[in-house]
Amino acid sequence: MTSDPTWISLLPPLLAIVLAIGTRQVYLSLAGGIWLGWTIMNGWNPLVGLAASVDALVDVFVDPGETRVLLFTLVIGALIATIESSGGVQGFTRWLEARDRVQTGRGARLLAVITGMIIFIESNITVLVAGSVARPLFDRYRISREKLAYLIDSTSAPICILIPLNAWGAYNLGILEGLGVDDALMVFVESIALNFYALAAVGLALFTAWSGWSPGAMKKAEERTRGGELLWPDATPLIDEGVLAPELAEGVEPRARNMIVPITVMVLAMPLGLWITGDGVITDGDGSTSVLWAVLLGLAAAWALLRTQGAASVDTLVRTGLKGAGGLVPLALILLLSLGIKDVASAMGTGPYVAQVTAGVIPPVIFLPLVFLVAAGIAFSTGTSWGTFGIMLPIAVPAAEALGLPLAPFVAASLSGGIFGDHCSPISDTTIISSMAAATDHIDHVRTQLPYALTGGAIAVVAFALVGATL
Secondary structure (H helix, E strand, O other), rough: OOOOOHHHHHHHHHHHHHHHHHHHHHHHHHHHHHHHHHHHOOOOOOHHHHHHHHHHHHHOOOOHHHHHHHHHHHHHHHHHHHHHHHHHHHHHHHHHOOOOOOOOOHHHHHHHHHHHHHHOOOOHHHHHHHHHHHHHHHHOOOOOOHHHHHHHHOOHHHHHOOOOOOOOHHHHHHHHHHHHOOOOHHHHHHHHHOOOHHHHHHHHHHHHHHOOOOOOOOHHHHHHHHHOOOOOOOOEEEEOOOHHHOOOOOOOOHHHHHHHHHHHHHHHHHHHHHHHHHHOOOHHHHHHHHHHHHHHHHHHHHHHHHHHHHOOOHHHHHHHHHHHHHHOOOHHHHHHHHHHHHHHHHHHHHHHHHHHHOOOOOOOOHHHHHHHHHHHHHHHHHHHHHHHHHHHHHHHHHHHHHHHOOOOHHHHHHHHHHHHHHHOOOHHHHHHHHHHOOEEEEHHHHHHHHHHHHHHHHHHHHHHHHHHHOO
């Protein structure tokens, strides 16, 4: 990492953001940011910068955790395709409809939110499964796909950060323990009730699902969808929806358990994996390993069900799995590029520079809101909430200790700001994946989500100011 970062460190993420908004080409935008970063770090030589960019993307695979995240992306594609082709999602949808659970647009919206809240082990899994389950119902009841993308995005990272026993919790607990925090788990648990943006985002999603609230650009998207147009004429869905909604295998009868059982196995396997990899201590577990094994076990459960039912041969299962994995190669590529731009930002010191220029001698009453806003700025610029946590927690926690203040509010402000900035950023992997899962245009998702995110951000700023006034 650069020891003395300057304003130049802002150029790569800014280029990626501008290109994403201006060209609607996410791959080009991320690749352009990576190339510019390595060009700057190699004396502004564009050819050397290009070679260094390629080497940097290859080096992503040196990190076992990042490699496991990429592998998990392919496995989750195989799992979703298997569940879809087995009739699991259709069976679950019919089961709900047969019991008058989902027969209205409100029911479809609530289903998307509840699904996102139940599947809390990893944000990418949350949005992909919730999108697959709810998208057909949203199309049927003429609710915009932009609203689906917003609802599943708002119940992915915001839910995951409120749960200690998942990959997000394990990651942040590791940082806190590395900072020497006594009883890191208790500090993290105490921070949950103070994580005002995450709580506001989930609350707004529930309110929107119930009421259908559609501010700004979302209102126009809803009117377009009610008129029979799924997307704007110039929009480009971020993924082939046929990948996540393949035709049922011949002779397969839709059964709800073909979705419920694999998902349940996956959810239960996550804390078990943390317990095993942590040698009996869940908080010491390896998040990326546990997530990967949880998805693999979910896929194995889906295959076992179909073989027991005689609904698919081994050859069919393999072919379906490969088709699903292949369909999410674009997602794996975007994740690879996201990790690449995160490494560029880390090498150039983007996050520390943003923190340096916004920090200073300030009254305690505005310290918490400032931590929240600085974290939000870093997350928006880098497109990664996890990277923001790694930057902000080592700044905010020692500062709170030096001032003799409780740690939980500062942990909450760092995490909350990271989620807020990530939620607003067009280069965030979770935002991108939400567009994919809803099969909608990415920039349309960003534009329609912003009013909700900014509302939640304003609530959080006020709440952190009130808490800061009591410290």
